[in-house]
Amino acid sequence: MSFRYPNGKLYTAAKHAPSPRPTNRGNRGMRLEDDINDSISYYRNRKTAVIHKKPTPVQIVNVDYPARSRAKITEAYFRQASTTDYNGIYRGYHLDFEAKETRQKQSFPFKNFHDHQLNHLAAISDQGGCAFLILQFVESEEIFVIKADVFLQLKEESTRKSLQKSVIAAHSVSIKRTYTPPIDFLPAVDQLFF
Numbered sequence: 001m002s003f004r005y006p007n008g009k010l011y012t013a014a015k016h017a018p019s020p021r022p023t024n025r026g027n028r029g030m031r032l033e034d035d036i037n038d039s040i041s042y043y044r045n046r047k048t049a050v051i052h053k054k055p056t057p058v059q060i061v062n063v064d065y066p067a068r069s070r071a072k073i074t075e076a077y078f079r080q081a082s083t084t085d086y087n088g089i090y091r092g093y094h095l096d097f098e099a100k101e102t103r104q105k106q107s108f109p110f111k112n113f114h115d116h117q118l119n120h121l122a123a124i125s126d127q128g129g130c131a132f133l134i135l136q137f138v139e140s141e142e143i144f145v146i147k148a149d150v151f152l153q154l155k156e157e158s159t160r161k162s163l164q165k166s167v168i169a170a171h172s173v174s175i176k177r178t179y180t181p182p183i184d185f186l187p188a189v190d191q192l193f194f
Contacts, residue, residue, distance in 0.1 A: 032101050032136050032183075033085070039181035040086070049186060051088030051095060083120040090186065091194065094129035096121060097148075101136035107162035108135055110155055118155075121148035130193045134185060135172075137165060145188035146172035 033053075040051040062075035084098040098121065100112045124131040131148035142165070150171050154163055173188035 032099055032134075035177070035182035036086070036099050036134065036185075039183045039185065040088070042181035043186065049088055049090035049095070051086055051090070053086055054084070084117055090130065090189065093193070094124065094127075095132075095189070096124040096129055097132045097134060099134040099136075101138050103138050104162065105137065105139050106165050107160070108137070108165070108168060109162045110158075111161070118148070118152060122152055125149045130189060132189065132192065134183070135168060141177065142169075143175050143177070143183060144168050144172040145175060145185050145192065147192050 037053055040049070040053070043049040043051060060073055060076045062073070064072045064074050066072070084096050086099070087094065087096045089095065098113070098117050100108075102108050102112060121131040121133075125148050133146050133148060133151055134143065135146065136143045146168060151163075154167060154171060173191050175183065175185055175188050178184050
């Protein structure tokens with residue numbers, strides 16, 4: 001399957017030398033995303049908030065139909081750069097946030113964020129919306145909710161390529177995984193914005 005970026009260029013995977021041990025990065029971030037999806041469903045069912053995961057805008061160009069039940073997309077491209085993963089309404093305010101995770105133990109790399117996502121969050125914040133990030137350190141299972149404008153200021157002031165976990169912890173609200181909802185982030189939003 002081939003994808004095209006919004007500028008029309010074809011995406012091709014870089015060819016690297018085989019690594020000494022196989023790594024599977026296919027589901028990287030999926031547990032965090034699945035748990036957030038379960039949490040927003042929980043909030044929606046209890047009429048606490050209406051939040052949705054935004055689909056990535058993809059234009060399908062070519063599909064092979066070897067059999068009706070086995071259709072296979074063989075070529076597609078991204079229509080435009082996507083903004084953030086989630087948006088919705090809570091307490092009459094617009095929510096917009098991105099969820100990211102890292103396997104780094106003591107810092108969160110800035111390369112995990114796209115400029116267009118951070119610019120979008122800054123614009124939401126400028127308009128009075130609740131723009132934030134949910135950051136997870138996978139190894140320690142620590143999860144932090146940080147206001148987007150605070151994160152952007154810390155990023156701008158940083159001379160490093162990452163933000164130290166201690167800095168994130170000092171400027172955010174730490175949350176724990178629970179059973180229902182798995183990631184109860186709205187109390188952190190209350191603390192940060194209300």
